[in-house]
Amino acid sequence: MKEAMFYEALENSLVQCHLCPHRCRIADGKTGRCRVRKNLKGRLYSLNFGKITAINIDPIEKKPLYHFYPGSTILSVGTFGCNFNCGFCQNYEISQIAETGEKLLPEDLVKLAQKYKSQEMIGVAYTYSEPVVWYEYIEASAPLIKELGFKTVLVTNGFINKEPLKKLLPFIDALNIDLKGITEEYYRDVCQGSVTPVLEAIEASKALGAHVEVTTLLVPGLNDAPEQIEELARFLAKIDPDIPLHFSRYFPRYKFNLPPTPEESLYRAREIAGKYLNYVYLGNLPDASNDTFCPRCGALLIRRDYFRVDTPGLSGDTCRQCKSKVKIIL
Numbered sequence: 017m018k019e020a021m022f023y024e025a026l027e028n029s030l031v032q033c034h035l036c037p038h039r040c041r042i043a044d045g046k047t048g049r050c051r052v053r054k055n056l057k058g059r060l061y062s063l064n065f066g067k068i069t070a071i072n073i074d075p076i077e078k079k080p081l082y083h084f085y086p087g088s089t090i091l092s093v094g095t096f097g098c099n100f101n102c103g104f105c106q107n108y109e110i111s112q113i114a115e116t117g118e119k120l121l122p123e124d125l126v127k128l129a130q131k132y133k134s135q136e137m138i139g140v141a142y143t144y145s146e147p148v149v150w151y152e153y154i155e156a157s158a159p160l161i162k163e164l165g166f167k168t169v170l171v172t173n174g175f176i177n178k179e180p181l182k183k184l185l186p187f188i189d190a191l192n193i194d195l196k197g198i199t200e201e202y203y204r205d206v207c208q209g210s211v212t213p214v215l216e217a218i219e220a221s222k223a224l225g226a227h228v229e230v231t232t233l234l235v236p237g238l239n240d241a242p243e244q245i246e247e248l249a250r251f252l253a254k255i256d257p258d259i260p261l262h263f264s265r266y267f268p269r270y271k272f273n274l275p276p277t278p279e280e281s282l283y284r285a286r287e288i289a290g291k292y293l294n295y296v297y298l299g300n301l302p303d304a305s306n307d308t309f310c311p312r313c314g315a316l317l318i319r320r321d322y323f324r325v326d327t328p329g330l331s332g333d334t335c336r337q338c339k340s341k342v343k344i345i346l
Contacts, residue, residue, distance in 0.1 A: 017054075017061040017062060017063055017065060018061065018062045018065035018066075018152050018153075019059060019060065019061055019062070020033070020035070020053050020060040020061055020062045020151075020152060021035070021151060021152055021155065021180070022034040022035045022151075022177070022179070022180050023035070023053075023060040025058050025059070026041070029043070029044040029055070029057060029058040030042065030043060030044075030055070030058075031055045031058060031059070031060045033048050033053055033060060034177060034179075034180075035053070035148065035149070035151055035176065035177060035180055036050075036099045036148055036149075036175050036176050036177060036213075037175060037176075037177060037209075037210060037213045038099060038209075040053075042054070042055040042060065043055060044056070044057060044058065047063070048099075049099055049101075049208075050097045050098060050099040050146070050149040051063075051096075051097050051098075051115070052064040052095075052096065052097035052149050052150075053149065062150075062151070062152045062153070063097075064095040064096055064097055064117070064149070064150055064153070065150075065152050065153050065156075066119055066120060066121045066122070066153060067095055067096070067116060067117035067118065067119065067120070068093055068094065068095055068117045068118050068119075068120040069094055069095055069096050069110040069114050069117040069118075069144070069145070070092075070093070070094040070110060070144045070145075071091070071092065071093050071094075071120075071128075072091075072092050073089050073090070073091055073092070073132060073137065074089060074090060074092045074141070075087075075088075075089055075090075075323035076088045076089065076090050076138070076169075077320065077323050077325065078092075078323065079092075079141060079143060079169060079171050079192050080192060080229065080231060080262050080297070080299060081169065081190055081192055081227075081229055081260075082229065082260050082262075082295070082297060082306070082308065082318070082320075083227070083229065083260050083295070083308075083343060083344045083345060084167075084169075084189075084190045084227050084229070084345050085138050085167070085345060085346065086318055086320075086325045086327060086344070086346070087136070087325035087326070087327070088136050088137070088138045089136050089137045089138070090137065090138055090139055090140065090141045090167070090169060091128065091129050091132055091137065091139065091140045091141070092140075092141040092143050092144065093120070093125065093140065093141070093142060093143070093144075094107075094110060094142070094143055094144025094145045094147075095110075095117055095144075095145055095147075095149075095150045095153070096110045096111065096113075096114035096115060096116070096117055096145055097111065097145060097146065097149045097150070098111035098112065098145055098146035098149060098173075099146060099148060099149055099173070099175055099209070100146065100173055100175060100207045100208060100209050101207070101208045102196065102206060102207045102208075102270075103206055103207075103270060103271040103272045104206070104233065104235060104266055104268075104269055104270060104271070104272040105269065105270040105271075106233075106269050106270075107144055107145055108269070108270040110144060110145045111144075111145040111146060112270070122153065122156040122157035122160060123160070125140065125157050125160075125161070126157065126160045126161060126164065129161060129164065129166055130164065133166075138166065138167045139161060139166035139167035139168055139169065139189070140157075140158075140161050140166060140167075140168055140169070141168075141169035141170075141171060142154050142158075142168075142169070142170050142171070142172075143169070143170075143171035144171075146172065146173055146175075147170050147171070147172050148172055148173065148174075148175060148176045151180060151184070154170075154184065154187075155183070155184060155187075158184070158187035158188065159187050161187075162187055167189040167190065168187060168188050168189050168190075169188070169189065169190045169191070169192070170188050170190075170191045170192075171191075171192045171194075172191060172192070172193055172194065173193070173194045173196070173207075173209075173214065174191075174193040174194065174195070174213070174214040174217035174218060174221075175209050175210075175213055175214055175217070176213070176217055177213070178216065178220065181217055181220055181221070182220065182224065185220075185221060185224045185225075185226055186224075188226055189226065189227060190226060190227035190228070190229075190345075191221050191226055191227070191228050191229070192228075192229045192230070192231055192262075193214065193217060193218050193221065193228060193229075193230050193231070194230075194231050194232075194233075195211075195214055195215075195218065195230050195231070195232050195248065196209075196211075196214075196232065196233065196239070197211070197232065197238070197239035197244065197248070198211065198239070198244050198247045198248040198251065199211065199239070199244065200212070202238060202239050206235070206238060206239075215251065218230065218252070218255065219255055222255050222256060222259070227345060228259055229259065229260040229261075229262065230252060230259060230260070230261050230262065231261075231262040231263075231264055231299070232248065232261070232262070232263055232264065233264045233265075233266050234263055234264065234265065234266060234277045234281055234282060234285060235266045235272070235274065235277065236266065236274055236275065236276075236277050236278060236281060237274070238274075240277065240281050240285060242284065242288055245284075245285045245288045245289055246288050246289075246291075246292075248261075248289070249261065249288065249289035249291070249292040249293050249296075250292050252292070252293060253292035253293055256343075257292065257293050257294050258293075258294050258295065258311075258342075258343040259293065259295075260293075260295040260296075260297065261289055261293050261295070261296050261297070262296075262297045262298070262299050263282050263285045263286060263289070263296070263297070263298050263299065264298075264299035264300050265277045265279075265282055265298070265299065265300035265301050266300075267300065279301060282298045282301055282304070283298070283304075286298055294311035295308060295311070302322075306320045307319050307320055308320075308344070310329065310335040310337065310338060310340065310342060311342075312335065312338050312340045313335060313337050313338035313340070315329045315335055315336070315337035315338065316328060316329045317329040317330050317335060317342060317344070318330065318344070327346070330342070330344065330346065332346060333345070333346060
């Protein structure tokens with residue numbers, strides 16, 4: 017265990033955690049909603065520091081990140097715990113159930129990244145469960161990863177307070193932020209959270225210079241209404257119309273047994289969002305085309321066949337055909 021950051025001691029051995037907007041008040045011997053921050057005699061500890069439940073070398077497109085070193089791979093690691101409890105959770109075995117993992121200290125992660133270093137393997141992604149509640153581990157390991165010239169990625173729900181996010185972002189190159197939906201009701205009833213801090217995290221991450229892509233899992237009848245899709249896309253477009261948005265198809269999982277999202281719902285969402293955003297992609301839909309086209313002249317920039325990628329229309333970050341700059345990091 018490692019003493020947690022961002023908490024204050026209260027009377028009667030209580031502590032209050034300030035890492036995420038839940039701001040849990042935790043009694044001695046108890047944990048917060050995330051299950052991994054525990055009060056022991058008036059001090060808060062991280063139970064998942066240096067503990068890992070999943071590790072793989074993944075295509076960067078699997079995160080998904082489509083505009084960040086396309087065609088590369090990344091060492092992906094995850095722990096247990098989450099500060100949401102989404103009824104449809106796709107990784108509930110580790111986010112909601114698992115209570116321990118294999119030991120992998122920050123210096124061990126660095127050695128592992130060095131071992132797999134290649135032209136295609138660009139760095140480390142903190143993913144699978146919720147990296148916000150792995151904060152102390154990321155805060156300890158990400159600077160070491162960066163010192164070696166690697167890239168760092170967060171795949172996160174974005175439910176984090178402003179101060180810890182700003183402290184961490186200088187060591188993070190890219191984020192895929194999971195914007196579950198656009199309404200407070202959906203976040204409250206389905207995810208047991210709040211949408212406003214997530215929207216603020218997207219804005220702050222962009223403002224502080226990180227590469228940001230957004231994913232929304234469309235759950236039929238709950239967050240896929242046309243007016244909600246339009247509101248979500250308009251919000252992102254006000255920040256930057258070049259933010260890539262990934263709509264992902266829901267399948268029954270964890271507590272949800274609704275039928276899978278109809279394919280037509282995803283195509284409709286892409287059409288609506290495409291009125292405001294330059295890059296909209298569809299996930300968990302094998303037959304969908306996810307090629308990238310120049311928003312200025314329409315030329316094919318990136319061709320994707322599942323995780324096989326080539327960039328026929330790019331010369332660096334410039335469209336070969338119209339010579340305009342595009343926001344794709346190569």
